[in-house]
Amino acid sequence: MMSTRDTMELKEEAIRAQYDTALNLLTGFDHAPRLAKSVEPAAPERSPGIGTRPRFRSTTPGLVTRPTTRPGGVRVVERVEALADGLLSPQQSAVLHALRRGVAIALAMGEAFAQQSALGELKKANLEGRLPDLRRAEFTELLAAEALVSLFSFANATAFLLAPHLGALTVEVGTVDEVLTDNAPLALQGALWELDQDIGLHVTEEPRLATTVAAFCEALMEKVALRAANAPRLDGFINNSWKVEADGLSLSGFKPARAAKGGQITMQFKKPHEVVGNHIAKYQSMKLAKMLMAYDFDRKLNPFAELGGFIFTFMGDGKPGTGKTTLIQMMAGLLNEYCKVAGYPFRYQNFSIDQIDSYQGKSGQNAKAFIDTIIDPGVIGFGTIDDIDQVAGKRGDRQSSAGQQEVTAVFMGAFAGAGTVVRGNCTFGMFSNYPENVDDALRQRAGARFLVDGPQTREDYIDILSLLLGKNHQIPLGDHELFAAQEIKKAVAASFEGHSRPHEDGLIKVWEKVAAEIGPLDTIAKIGRYLKAIQEADERFTGRAIKNITDAVKVRAMDFELPDEWMENPDLFLFKPYDDKLVMIRSLTTPITVDMVIQEINRYADSEFRYADKSDEVAITNMVRDFGRTEEAKRRYLEGKG
Incomplete structure (x- = not known):
């Protein structure tokens, strides 16, 4: 468990500063897969005159993009919008907002990691062309560490934000293959490319969207955590914790955050x-x-x-x-x-x-x-x-x-x-x-x-x-x-x-009859005969x-x-x-033990006999009451005619 003194705040302004970059990634980029294979489902047949895009187009700047004809084009926003019938549903909107927020948190977390480690200084030196040869290996390792941090933070935050929108439906997306660690931007592009593939493959109907994205995030977290177990330069992320106050999200190393989906319970609890x-x-x-x-x-x-x-x-x-x-x-x-x-x-x-x-x-x-x-x-x-x-x-x-x-x-x-x-x-x-x-x-x-x-x-x-x-x-x-x-x-x-002996009268008769015939119920065969005798009685x-x-x-x-x-x-x-x-x-x-079996048979059978006796008695009582009402009605009817 992380102590409070290890927890730092991932500031909201740092996250919102990444919104434009996050939206650009979701709107569109080109990616040639390196570790995974592209698997696109066959396009469903459409009646003549029906377009392949919804008539509704967002007026929000950045959400309108030109369709791409180049292979490898990743358009997550378009992919999600295509599931709509004219207007985005609440679930589609929630998924897009969670993805943008998740990517922005990942980018902000990557920057925080870089500033806390030597990566920030090495990035600046590399841009200025003054990176020492002796530190190139360290630079490569830190870039890979930042990529893993960004990938896990993206998956962790997105899954957390989608948790309130999930139900009992489950989707199996399999393992995530396109896990790239050259640098954080490329790593996120690889993850979004594979997510885009999974949405196209598994989201056959709109209710499966949030579940598919959440399942992908869980699979991505699992894969990244395995890679991180043997990766260097990650101590600064593993040994600290960051709090995203607006979402109630804690990023604590490579551990999935649990969304509080239970809600408040209004009840007077008893000890x-x-x-x-x-x-x-x-x-x-x-x-x-x-x-x-x-x-x-x-x-x-x-x-x-x-x-x-x-x-x-x-x-x-x-x-x-x-x-x-x-x-x-x-x-x-x-x-x-x-x-x-x-x-x-x-x-x-x-x-x-x-x-x-x-x-x-x-x-x-x-x-x-x-x-x-x-x-x-x-x-x-x-x-x-x-x-x-x-x-x-x-x-x-x-x-x-x-x-x-x-x-x-x-x-x-x-x-x-x-x-x-x-x-x-x-x-x-x-x-x-x-x-x-x-x-x-x-x-x-x-x-x-x-x-x-x-x-x-x-x-x-x-x-x-x-x-x-x-x-x-x-x-x-x-x-x-x-x-x-x-x-x-x-x-x-x-x-x-x-419960070593039955309690209900009907079951006691069965018990005594079987015991008189076969003696103590001390074998599976004898217990089975007792069960059959109960079935014959009920x-x-x-x-x-x-x-x-x-x-x-x-x-x-x-x-x-x-x-x-x-x-x-x-x-x-x-x-x-x-x-x-x-x-x-x-x-x-x-x-x-034999005693356990006998006691549980008697407990269960007693309850069934108790229900049956009550049920029969209630039915008889109701019939008697109905007969009485009928007779009284006849009497009053005849008196009225007389």
């Missing part, structure tokens, strides 16, 4: 001890918060996702007032705190009934936008759907609106669809007081179940009373150790142990249920919390390379 009861749900939420922090922004993958112990979706269900909102506030608070320490962007969003719209298709669009916001691989994301039984409609339910049905379809595709990619940077929590009213297939897409049952024991009720009363009283506590019952490890062990217990159970077992194999000091000091874990994180996590895993 873990303020969540009374709900031991398993609280424990898994705390673990999940730390799991998310293991995400590697460079690899765009989480070691937990690779090892199979990551919770992408979960469902929290319980009676009203048992603490679902408090659980959300606790987990969001932990993530917000961890991300602040690490400098990671954190994004939280809740999808509520307010986003169900009467216009056809709008509810689905809202749900898709919510999903895309959270799964953005450039942030740590936490998405919640509170009261999902009201938000997402049950298929076949005539009382569900078209908007609710749209939302169900979007969530099902996002949580376990053909295109679902679990990177491990985000998680979705579905919460409900009435999970039996949630569509069966959508509910089964919740990989983990958090039973939010609130305070249970005498100690829990004393703790919650003391917590909610606050400190504005003189009432003695009495014979009680405050919050001792909330000691998480002890409480969780007892809670898991409680046909909704399908292969997806088995996957959810095995995922939960893998989470139990990761039955450890990442040490708090790893969150407090990012250098210990968070900032380590991906492969190092993988090794550190793997060393903490524990073997899977």
Whole structure:
């Protein structure tokens, strides 16, 4: 981490002084590639009379250029403008502004590097024809260093500025080949030439523009950082930091800057001890918060996702007032705190009934936008759907609106669809007081179940009373150790142990029947017979249920919390390379046991039987009420006729 005394300001006037030069580079120059090959896509067929350029031409001086007919002409502005249909879109404008600003910052950074090193003096001597022969090698090395500094600064600044305009879309541009180090101007020309090529090749539609440019910048940073690892004369750049105040950008050597894409969160966060009861749900939420922090922004993958112990979706269900909102506030608070320490962007969003719209298709669009916001691989994301039984409609339910049905379809595709990619940077929590009213297939897409049952024991009720009363009283506590019952490890062990046998009546019957037939469930074959017996009792217990159970077992194999000091000091874990994180996590895993498997089967099956029993009972109650209304209506009708 860079200390504040090493940070200098890259002055705004120095950057703006480079705007004309930057715009000229983007407007047009000729470049003959030296290391890469030109790959232009075939021009699409056009109907007769349709021009190849948009009718709109900017009136800004410098933006109007003559088309070039010479091979190797690079016209980035024209390339971006050609994607427009008459007028530049907000994204096209944002990309052009980011590119101009990025090039200007790179040129200003190159000048700052030259002034700080001997390069400035050597450049002047070279122009005046008095460069000593003994210093020519040093001059060449410093020019190459300035080129690397300028290239990395351009890519770093541009990617940072484009970060707020990116969504979940990804584009693979491959490696960057045209990395020239003769001097800074030529290096930037080579980079812009290859960027121009990539835009032409990958931007088949306007929404891909910002993503393609950002992907190119990331690839360029990676290539330049590798070259810089063995290049001389770079100490002045590596050991210092520059701040671009207007953008909130820090240039710290060859390290990518992280754009704060998370935004401000307005929420009253809760501490873990303020969540009374709900031991398993609280424990898994705390673990999940730390799991998310293991995400590697460079690899765009989480070691937990690779090892199979990551919770992408979960469902929290319980009676009203048992603490679902408090659980959300606790987990969001932990993530917000961890991300602040690490400098990671954190994004939280809740999808509520307010986003169900009467216009056809709008509810689905809202749900898709919510999903895309959270799964953005450039942030740590936490998405919640509170009261999902009201938000997402049950298929076949005539009382569900078209908007609710749209939302169900979007969530099902996002949580376990053909295109679902679990990177491990985000998680979705579905919460409900009435999970039996949630569509069966959508509910089964919740990989983990958090039973939010609130305070249970005498100690829990004393703790919650003391917590909610606050400190504005003189009432003695009495014979009680405050919050001792909330000691998480002890409480969780007892809670898991409680699932060694089923809880729901329907599942208890299945358990006892299987145990009487085959004895203790101590082999995979016997456990498999138990699973089949559950399926025979409830046909909704399908292969997806088995996957959810095995995922939960893998989470139990990761039955450890990442040490708090790893969150407090990012250098210990968070900032380590991906492969190092993988090794550190793997060393903490524990073997899977029969007890773990049985407990997770019972936990999951109990929840399904609980939902089924409630669902059937609700349906029967509603039918009885309807029959009663019908009979009363008949009676009143006959009385009226009489």
